[in-house]
Amino acid sequence: xxxxxxxxxxxxxxxxxxxxxxxxxxxxxxxxxxxxxxxxxxxxxxxxxxxxxxxxxxxxxxxxxxxxxxxxxxxxxxxxxxxxxxxxxxxxxxxxxxxxxxxxxxxxxxxxxxxxxxxxxxxxxxxxxxxxxxxxxxxxxxxxxxxxxxxxxxxxxxxxxxxxxxxxxxxxxxxxxxxxxxxxxxxxxxxxxxxxxxxxxxxxxxxxxxxxxxxxxxxxxxxxxxxxxxxxxxxxxxxxxxxxxxxxxxxxxxxxxxxxxxxxxxxxxxxxxxxxxxxxxxxxxxxx
Numbered sequence: 001x002x003x004x005x006x007x008x009x010x011x012x013x014x015x016x017x018x019x020x021x022x023x024x025x026x027x028x029x030x031x032x033x034x035x036x037x038x039x040x041x042x043x044x045x046x047x048x049x050x051x052x053x054x055x056x057x058x059x060x061x062x063x064x065x066x067x068x069x070x071x072x073x074x075x076x077x078x079x080x081x082x083x084x085x086x087x088x089x090x091x092x093x094x095x096x097x098x099x100x101x102x103x104x105x106x107x108x109x110x111x112x113x114x115x116x117x118x119x120x121x122x123x124x125x126x127x128x129x130x131x132x133x134x135x136x137x138x139x140x141x142x143x144x145x146x147x148x149x150x151x152x153x154x155x156x157x158x159x160x161x162x163x164x165x166x167x168x169x170x171x172x173x174x175x176x177x178x179x180x181x182x183x184x185x186x187x188x189x190x191x192x193x194x195x196x197x198x199x200x201x202x203x204x205x206x207x208x209x210x211x212x213x214x215x216x217x218x219x220x221x222x223x224x225x226x227x228x229x230x231x232x233x234x235x236x237x238x239x240x241x242x243x244x245x246x247x248x249x250x251x252x253x254x255x256x257x258x259x260x261x262x263x264x265x266x267x268x269x270x271x272x273x274x275x276x277x278x279x280x281x282x283x284x285x286x287x288x
Contacts, residue, residue: 002075003140004104005172007045008200014265015042015286016077016202019068019272020050021060028064030272032071037274039072042281045265046075051110058085062093066100077142078102081110082131086123094135106142106175107131107166118152129166136170143167145174145192145201147184151222160195167199174199175267178206178218180250181226182257203258206269207276208247211236248276252283259284 008014017038022028038044049065051058065078078097080090097105107128112118120126125134132141143166146159153159163174174197179185189201208214211233218225225233229250236242255266268277281287 001069001101001103002046003172004046004077004142005140007075008173008202008264010045013259013263013286014045014202015281016046016048016265016267017042017044017270017277018048018050018204018267019064019270021064022272023060027272028060031064032067034270034272034274035068036072038270038277039074041274041278042287044074046077046104048077048106048267049079051079051081051108058089058093062096062100065097065102069100069102075104076102077104077106079108080105080131080135081108082121082125082128083110083112083118084121084124086121087125087134088123090125090131091134094139098138103138104140104142105135106144107135107171108144127162129162129169132166132171133169141171142173142175143171145176145188147176147179147188148222148224156191160191160197163192164195164197167197172199174201176202176204177221178204178223178269180229180254181224182254182261184224185258185263186261200264202265202267203263204267204269205251205255205258206271207251207280208233209244209271209273209276210240211238211243244276248279248283251276252280255280255284 019031019035022031047068049061051061065076068074069076080093109128125131128143135141145163149156150159185203192201232246236246270277
C-alpha cells in the first residue's frame with residue numbers, strides 16, 4: 001500500500017473519496033455497491049472511512065477500511081479520533097490496521113457523542129497532535145485543517161499554530177473541513193505557508209444532495225453558506241432531484257477554480273453516493 005506522501009508526490013491532481021460506516025447490513029451492502037462504482041469509474045488515489053461521534057463506529061470503521069483495500073485493491077486511509085478513547089484503545093486500533101496492512105490514517109480530535117461537551121479521555125490523548133506523534137513514523141498521517149477556523153479554537157492564529165505543531169510532529173498531509181467559499185481555502189493556504197507549513201493542503205469538497213441536509217450539517221460543524229449558494233438553495237427548495245443537480249453544478253465550479261488555483265487534489269465527502277462525485281469528475285475531465 002502506498003503512503004500518503006507517495007500518493008501526493010504524483011504530479012497529477014490527487015482524487016480521493018471519503019465514506020462513512022453504515023449502521024446496518026443493508027446500508028453496508030449499499031456502500032459496497034457505491035464504492036465499487038466509484039473505484040471502478042474514478043480510480044481514486046485512495047478512499048477513507050470516518051468514525052462515528054465519540055468513536056461509536058470504531059470496529060465497523062476498521063472492518064470496512066480493511067474490506068475496501070482487500071476487495072477493491074484501492075489504497076485506504078482510516079480515520080482515528082482521540083475523543084472518548086483511552087490510549088490503549090487507540091493503540092489497539094493501530095494494531096488492527098497494521099495487521100491489515102493499512103498504513104494511512106487521519107488523526108483527529110473527533111466529535112463527542114450527541115449532547116456531550118468535548119473533553120479529553122482521562123487515560124487518552126489530549127489532542128490530535130499527541131496521536132500524530134504516537135503514530136508517526138510507522139503510519140503515514142494526515143490531519144484536518146479548517147479554512148474557517150476550528151470551532152473550538154481560541155483564534156485563527158492559535159488554530160494555525162496548532163496545525164503547524166501537528167505537521168512538525170510528522171503529519172504529511174492536511175485535508176480540510178468542507179467549505180463553500182474558495183476564498184476561505186486560498187486564504188487558509190496562504191496563512192499556513194506564511195508560518196512555514198509546507199505539507200500539501202487538500203480541499204475537502206461536499207457535493208450538496210439535500211437542502212435541509214446541508215443546512216443542518218453546516219450548522220453542526222459551523223461552516224458558512226455564502227450568499228451566492230444560499231440563493232441557489234432557496235431556489236431549489238424541497239425538490240430533491242433539483243438539489244442534487246444544483247450540488248453537482250456548484251461543486252464542479254468550486255473544484256475547477258480550486259484546481260486552477262493550485263490545489264494538489266480534491267477530497268470528496270461522498271455521503272456514500274457515487275452519482276455526484278462521478279458526474280463532477282466527468283465534467284472536470286478527470287474520470288478514467
